Amino acid sequence: MNKLVIALAAVGLLLVGCTQKEQIETSGPVENSDPETKMEQLDLKETNEIAIFNKAVSDSTQEPGIANMENPQYSFSVGEESYFLWITEDDGTIMNTKDTHTIYLLSTSSTHEVNEFVNKD
Incomplete structure (x- = not known):
């Protein structure tokens, strides 16, 4: 029973992490790779x-x-x-x-x- 709870918790954390990464990637302009370039x-x-x-x-x-x-x-x-x-x-x-x-x-x-x-x- 404890192994099942741990496995479900791990899967839940994995899903949350993937969801947050996806939101970050599509949230707006990407940081410029050249920090010297100013708008x-x-x-x-x-x-x-x-x-x-x-x-x-x-x-x-x-x-x-x-x-x-x-x-x-x-x-x-x-x-x-x-x-x-x-x-x-x-x-x-x-x-x-x-x-x-x-x-x-x-x-x-x-x-x-x-x-x-x-x-x-």
Whole structure:
């Protein structure tokens, strides 16, 4: 009888441990493997800058599934909403800070405009 109780307790602990691990893996952006990389806050002041990012948000398309991303390169705000941004020359991805399980892909034109903005200087 005691062996049965111990076996059931061990199985219960094993199940709890597996469940917690699964929740951690899908709970949001993954820690960046390079701790030197810092997220930069984009300060949108000019009307045309705000318009670029408004268009990027409105033209983006939701990617199915749960997102598991590296730390974002940038963050920005449009109105009351805040977003994380990952951008390259060819691709752009945003994530609303209120929903870190869903990503949105930028349109080709928005990717180009946003990339020009973040690389201006």
